[in-house]
Amino acid sequence: MYVAVKGGERAIANAHQSLADRRRGDRQLAELSVAQIQQQLRLAVDRVMSEASLFDPELAALALKQASGDTIEAVFLLRAYRTTLPRLAVSEPLDTSAMRVERRVSATYKDIPGGQILGPTYDYTHRLLDFMQLAEGEVPTPARAEQALEHCPQILELLDAEGLIEQENDDGSEPYDITRDPPDYPVDRATRLQMLARGDEGYLLSLAYSTQRGYGRNHPFAGEIRLGQVEVEIFVEELGERVCIGEIPLSECQMINQFGGSREAAPQFTRGYGLAFGHNERKTMAMALVDRALRAEELGEPITSPAQQAEFVLAHADSVEASGFVSHLKLPHYVDFQSELELLRRLRRAHAADQQAAPDEEDSQ
Amino acid sequence: MTRSQRQRVLALTPRDQLEARWSALGIDHTHRRVRGPETGMAMIRGRMGATGNAFNLGEMTMTRASVMLEEEKALGDVLGHGWVSGRDHRHAELIALIDACAQQEALRERIDSELIAPLTEELAARHAEASRTAAATRVDFFTMVRGE
Numbered sequence: 001m002y003v004a005v006k007g008g009e010r011a012i013a014n015a016h017q018s019l020a021d022r023r024r025g026d027r028q029l030a031e032l033s034v035a036q037i038q039q040q041l042r043l044a045v046d047r048v049m050s051e052a053s054l055f056d057p058e059l060a061a062l063a064l065k066q067a068s069g070d071t072i073e074a075v076f077l078l079r080a081y082r083t084t085l086p087r088l089a090v091s092e093p094l095d096t097s098a099m100r101v102e103r104r105v106s107a108t109y110k111d112i113p114g115g116q117i118l119g120p121t122y123d124y125t126h127r128l129l130d131f132m133q134l135a136e137g138e139v140p141t142p143a144r145a146e147q148a149l150e151h152c153p154q155i156l157e158l159l160d161a162e163g164l165i166e167q168e169n170d171d172g173s174e175p176y177d178i179t180r181d182p183p184d185y186p187v188d189r190a191t192r193l194q195m196l197a198r199g200d201e202g203y204l205l206s207l208a209y210s211t212q213r214g215y216g217r218n219h220p221f222a223g224e225i226r227l228g229q230v231e232v233e234i235f236v237e238e239l240g241e242r243v244c245i246g247e248i249p250l251s252e253c254q255m256i257n258q259f260g261g262s263r264e265a266a267p268q269f270t271r272g273y274g275l276a277f278g279h280n281e282r283k284t285m286a287m288a289l290v291d292r293a294l295r296a297e298e299l300g301e302p303i304t305s306p307a308q309q310a311e312f313v314l315a316h317a318d319s320v321e322a323s324g325f326v327s328h329l330k331l332p333h334y335v336d337f338q339s340e341l342e343l344l345r346r347l348r349r350a351h352a353a354d355q356q357a358a359p360d361e362e363d364s365q
Numbered sequence: 366m367t368r369s370q371r372q373r374v375l376a377l378t379p380r381d382q383l384e385a386r387w388s389a390l391g392i393d394h395t396h397r398r399v400r401g402p403e404t405g406m407a408m409i410r411g412r413m414g415a416t417g418n419a420f421n422l423g424e425m426t427m428t429r430a431s432v433m434l435e436e437e438k439a440l441g442d443v444l445g446h447g448w449v450s451g452r453d454h455r456h457a458e459l460i461a462l463i464d465a466c467a468q469q470e471a472l473r474e475r476i477d478s479e480l481i482a483p484l485t486e487e488l489a490a491r492h493a494e495a496s497r498t499a500a501a502t503r504v505d506f507f508t509m510v511r512g513e
Contacts, residue, residue: 054426059452082406082424086406087407088406088427093419100495101496102498115503116503117500142501149503154416171418175419175421176421179424190421193422194420197423231373232409238446239446243369243372243448244373244377245372273413273415
């Protein structure tokens with residue numbers, strides 16, 4: 001337990017000045033603009049939006065600047081800002097099948113309708129430092145094909161048509177919203193996906209990796225990964241219909257996993273799903289693996305591993321909550337610690353007294 | 366063209382582009398703000414496995430505005446509405462103003478042919494260019510014959 005203390009105002013003000021000075025760095029160098037961060041550190045911006053659970057690239061870039069590039073601090077800033085805004089609308093569920101595709105790959109089929117589209121990817125780069133980036137140079141405009149893309153249907157629909165994979169149908173149920181009501185365990189899949197979507201990427205990545213190493217193995221294949229722009233629609237009373245209010249970049253991962261089935265139902269592939277704001281491919285892959293792991297109970301699998309334990313996984317996934325509770329240890333615990341000291345001294349006095357009362361006990365054994 | 370079709374094109378057009386085309390039209394209506402412009406959030410929903418039950422993905426900033434044309438009292442109150450992702454008040458207000466003006470018989474055709482039509486073309490051109498950029502990264506597989 002920590003207790004409130006007073007004082008230190010000047011030290012705090014000066015510390016903040018010192019922080020601002022560090023953030024600015026060498027004044028000989030031009031200051032980094034928010035627009036530059038938004039344009040040139042896109043993946044950091046996307047990660048901050050995803051984990052803050054608020055899509056606004058400019059504000060995410062501002063948060064990154066203010067946080068000197070500390071992702072978790074930036075997520076905290078944007079999440080805090082979120083609480084100042086009223087909710088004006090709830091979107092219609094996004095139609096990712098109608099995505100304007102920028103990247104789309106499948107690891108399960110080579111020849112797919114629409115093709116394998118690599119898009120802006122770090123895959124197939126050699127992971128060698130590119131010293132050209134140290135110098136300023138012109139970047140050529142990207143190559144453009146003569147023809148636009150063909151339609152890119154969801155790959156899992158191919159398996160769906162044969163009945164080889166679980167179907168995902170909408171039963172019209174209203175999803176739980178953890179921003180309105182705190183999660184009440186056990187939680188349903190809609191709640192889990194909402195919590196995973198804002199979960200820390202590093203944490204989800206490690207849990208996903210643990211399932212691959214055998215802790216709750218679920219035999220995954222990346223059925224389809226796609227990245228692109230999706231239009232957002234809201235229903236408006238004023239016009240009595242849905243209207244498009246803009247479009248957002250999204251990453252989606254459809255994982256295909258080993259079979260479920262029962263006495264009644266024939267064996268089928270099962271599924272895990274990942275979806276995130278922006279270019280967040282690794283995050284959506286991890287999310288899909290963890291989503292599938294958390295379906296263990298529903299699919300009648302033994303729950304033996306951390307990634308399968310919903311409350312453990314979900315209650316610790318949010319970096320804002322986690323860093324808040326870990327960081328609070330920095331706050332004054334002076335009184336608490338004094339009482340611990342007092343207790344320890346008493347225990348030691350008692351221990352010493354016991355020793356004196358029976359000095360020969362050891363010798364006599 | 367319906368109001369929601371116009372709204373889509375106006376929301377997907379960058380604001381400076383919209384501003385330039387609108388002012389070139391020279392339609393000068395004074396209007397009064399009835400609601401907003403105000404910024405808030407829309408909760409974005411996804412679907413499990415792209416086709417299944419909805420879930421809440423996260424929120425997005427959005428701005429809405431409603432305006433009333435001032436000098437059209439004789440025709441009754443003409444309300445226009447606009448919604449746009451992000452925090453640009455001017456963008457939302459412009460959409461609302463154009464929505465209001467497009468409800469006037471006298472202006473509708475000009476707005477549709479001289480504003481919405483070219484903006485729709487520009488939008489299609491941007492989409493086509495993005496699509497061709499993606500298409501340039503499409504993989505052409507060569508089938509390797511085993512045992513050669």
